[in-house]
Amino acid sequence: MGKFLLRRLTNYLVLVLLATSVGYFLAALSLNPRANFEERNPPPPPAVVDQQLYELNLNDKTPIVQRFSTWISGVAQGDFGKTIGGESVAVEMRRRMGVSLRLLLLGSIIGGVIGVLAGVVSAVKQYTLTDYSLTLVSFVILATPVFLLAVLLKVGGLSVNQALGTTIFYYTGEYTPGLTGPWWQLAVDRIQHLILPTLAVVLPGVAFYSRYQRNAMLDVLGSDFLRTAQAKGLTSRRAVLKHGLRTALIPMATFFAYQFGLLLIGATFTEKIFAWHGMGEWFVDSVTTNDVNVVAAVTLFAAVLVLVAGLLADLAYAALDPRVRIR
């Protein structure tokens, strides 16, 4: 078991390194930071532009391999270079990572739990009104791109606010800037800001997991061991939850790893649309401002997260399926 995880971990570390390198090279080749300086009015002299680009390690006159080695040796020491505005990427990243991770954690945990529960209910009550309505809702959500879902939630929240005449849902930023008051008022303010973005991340997850959990659960419900469990005297609820659910959760572990990448992209849309200053928003803005170092840093962040999700999925797999542990 330990050996199995260790091997996976090494494999993952190599992949992170490679993915980051690919991200850096792609960004350095595709984005053109020079344009940022040359488009200034009045245009600065070329020598000044060169010097500034050189200080930021963004000068396209330096060979790309050299720029990369400067960057990667900095990363190894926790220095992610500078943004195109000359600020430290690492400082900004620390702040933004918290914002993104909060959204992603809430999204994956709430989405996973509700999705699995919905899938189980849907399977146990197969071909009933509950099943059909859950299926319909999840199909519609799966057919709605996250950006559209986020915009619709925003519009919906706004109409609720207008209908009630007070502001219940906020849809810009994480908290109201400059708000002072007792701590619970600040907490309520944060929650009001959190609801809509979290929903935008949670709902696709619920829809996704509930579909797969329903299928996995249906397979299990017809199996012999569940009948045996009931025959030996377990109530059907106990049998389904203790024996059925555990078995049906095994394939979900794989889907969790796969779905996490999608969640990450979904969070990008959500952050951008709800003006949360997280990693996703940063990425989209940096591509438009040709900020190579930031783009590379976000790529690293994404790769690490996807692989952590993969590792967690491996662990969950081992926890749920004893056969993996024996090997």
Place this chain on the structure above:
Amino acid sequence: MTAPISPAATGSAPATTAPGHAEDFRSLSRGRLVLRRFLRKRLAVVGLAVLVALFLLAFAGPALSKWGYASQDFAAFNQPPSAEHWFGTTQIGQDVYAQTMRGLQKSLVIGLLVAVFSTGIAAIVGSCAGYFGGWVDRVLMWLVDLLLVLPSFLIIAIASPRFRGKSWLLFVALLAGFGWMVTARIVRGLTLSLREREFVQAARLMGVPSGVIILRHLLPNMSSLLIIDATISVGGAILAETGLSYFGFGVQPPDVSLGTLIADGTPSALTFPWQFHFAAGLLIITVLAASAVGDGLRDALDPNIACERAR
């Protein structure tokens, strides 16, 4: 040379062609079987009808209106739907109907092309990895792992400044080039079991070149899976395309797709809802219809799944 395995090889082929070849009785019956199973799924038939209607609308629709997608009516800004402008107008007087039709056209075509190409790449990569094994397998699967680590959205977004101002076909190539990995894994798994079968070994012993074995013996035997996969990925491809276009990383102006239209309509979703809701609604309907067809086709082509699902 391929005579002994032709029933297996052609067995699933008719699904790609119309079931109308009367001279080939065996394929006709298989095609009919699939068709009958498909028609039994009401939802899938509705989905197919909707998809066909959307295609007709997207390609014939622009001809019905006198407005082009790029033309402007300087007498009507932000007008609600009327007899003159069926879906209303935008802030600069563009006809929302003409724009939406154009966007639908683009999104549908991109979705279809990406689905076909990515399934094609997956078929070739997966079958090569499975058939050759050894270092080919290791290198290809490793590539798959690497590409799965980097979300394709990020890669395409980073690369987008490079194809700004170039053909949208490049965008299709990128979407397809980063969307084949999961299917390639499945194809590889199937190939591993197929290559041990007698008809493949017979072909190999008779000296049939590897490429021919893959194209003529392995891939036709997975045609069901490939067709299902291509159909299902249409919806995913449309979602990916609109998502990238929403941020300006995909289809570039002056051309439009449903994604750019939704992005343009978002700020006025409450004040001038017609600029937003038509494109949004059509997008959801398109993806829903595509996934309904995909599900129906899977049940029709793969009776094992259908049996499991039956009550």
